[in-house]
Amino acid sequence: MSNAVKDFMAGVIAKNPEQKEFHQAVEEVVQSLMPVMDRHPEFRKAKILERIVEPERVIMFRVPWMDDRGDVQVNRGMRVEFNSAIGPYKGGLRFHPSVNLGIIKFLGFEQIFKNALTTLPMGGGKGGSDFDPKGKSDNEVMRFTQSFMSELFRHIGGNIDVPAGDIGVGGREIGFMFGQYKKLTREFVGVLTGKGLNWGGSLIRPEATGYGAVYFAEEMLKTRNETFKGKRVVVSGSGNVAQFAAEKVIELGGKVLTFSDSSGFIIDEAGIDQDKLAFVMNLKNVKRGRIKEYTDKYPKAQYQAVDPKLDHNPLWAVKCDVALPSATQNEINEVDANSLVKNGCYCISEGANMPTTPAGVDVFLECKALYGPGKAANAGGVAVSGLEMSQNSQRLAWSRQEVDNKLHDIMISIHKNCHDTAEAYGTPGNYVNGANIAGFLKVATAMMDQGLV
Numbered sequence: 001m002s003n004a005v006k007d008f009m010a011g012v013i014a015k016n017p018e019q020k021e022f023h024q025a026v027e028e029v030v031q032s033l034m035p036v037m038d039r040h041p042e043f044r045k046a047k048i049l050e051r052i053v054e055p056e057r058v059i060m061f062r063v064p065w066m067d068d069r070g071d072v073q074v075n076r077g078m079r080v081e082f083n084s085a086i087g088p089y090k091g092g093l094r095f096h097p098s099v100n101l102g103i104i105k106f107l108g109f110e111q112i113f114k115n116a117l118t119t120l121p122m123g124g125g126k127g128g129s130d131f132d133p134k135g136k137s138d139n140e141v142m143r144f145t146q147s148f149m150s151e152l153f154r155h156i157g158g159n160i161d162v163p164a165g166d167i168g169v170g171g172r173e174i175g176f177m178f179g180q181y182k183k184l185t186r187e188f189v190g191v192l193t194g195k196g197l198n199w200g201g202s203l204i205r206p207e208a209t210g211y212g213a214v215y216f217a218e219e220m221l222k223t224r225n226e227t228f229k230g231k232r233v234v235v236s237g238s239g240n241v242a243q244f245a246a247e248k249v250i251e252l253g254g255k256v257l258t259f260s261d262s263s264g265f266i267i268d269e270a271g272i273d274q275d276k277l278a279f280v281m282n283l284k285n286v287k288r289g290r291i292k293e294y295t296d297k298y299p300k301a302q303y304q305a306v307d308p309k310l311d312h313n314p315l316w317a318v319k320c321d322v323a324l325p326s327a328t329q330n331e332i333n334e335v336d337a338n339s340l341v342k343n344g345c346y347c348i349s350e351g352a353n354m355p356t357t358p359a360g361v362d363v364f365l366e367c368k369a370l371y372g373p374g375k376a377a378n379a380g381g382v383a384v385s386g387l388e389m390s391q392n393s394q395r396l397a398w399s400r401q402e403v404d405n406k407l408h409d410i411m412i413s414i415h416k417n418c419h420d421t422a423e424a425y426g427t428p429g430n431y432v433n434g435a436n437i438a439g440f441l442k443v444a445t446a447m448m449d450q451g452l453v
Contacts, residue, residue, distance in 0.1 A: 117439045
């Protein structure tokens, strides 16, 4: 790490103590941007870096609600409106016990560059709560989300801030929040994305993040004249992103071997086909069961519980060609990255946000693996959210094929932009630098145009 980066990070850490995920996200970006700052002294003079790491607005609020026993519960809600230089704030809401300000700021910061890469006019934001929807009844989730929206509605709008879903926030939660927003404002506008198809949602939105990560991997493989056909693919997670990443891999002729959840993972050496995937979707989306139950249905598959005390995750030791981490941040550490490379993996496309630690990223870059960082590889979700906003503005609904084609084109464009920018700045094949620099240049230029605001 250069002295310039160290000095910059010292200031960020002093201003934002105990926000480790945020520090990690900022450091990765700032390291990539030193050559840009050297070429553009006007960015230094205007303190673009110092401004871009400071959110434009942070909103925190209490969320009181009543559970089914009649007991009052209190959670914390928040929304970080990070940067609006190229459009209204755009980013998901995460409901999970681990949610804190540092995690929301890391996600919102990443969203700035991810949204810029999509070519769509969207700024960066993120929000959520430490509420856990797991094990809650529909009525409890409704009471919580209505209370949450009763405060959030003051700060969002179709041309101001347009939230979407994230971990713990699916169609059910979006529906309840939209209903409350509509009641409070008396407006039917595209203020949330991920809506139901019969009231303003877009086709392909549930599939978009998973499909997009596979489309990005497909483009990386093309640089070596390869395809997914016959490739062994390891997928982590078993939620929305993992499910649809697996679906697209199967469609392209790859062999999906794994799914996981917080308790462990399954390995199916025979390959997870469409019928098996349909079972997983029903298990996780309808029954809300555990991935271990896969082996009850398919006894030839193996299940392995994961010991959180281990310094590695055995999932990443499964022999594969392609890895699609689609669960959560920092799920691949240095040991895991070395296991992947040792066992033949040479293409990693991140479906989750920042799933690889800095030491793990270094492993991938040093061995010249095809490594697609989350802000580029998983931008498909927010891209289709942007397309949903466009459809809402026009009062139109596009066909499934039309949206999928637009998504595919956007992911091809993101890959080309990252690939070409990495070459232009002297680090060919380094998609981390390419993504960070390409996204930053678009936002920084807009900030310069708009003056000191």
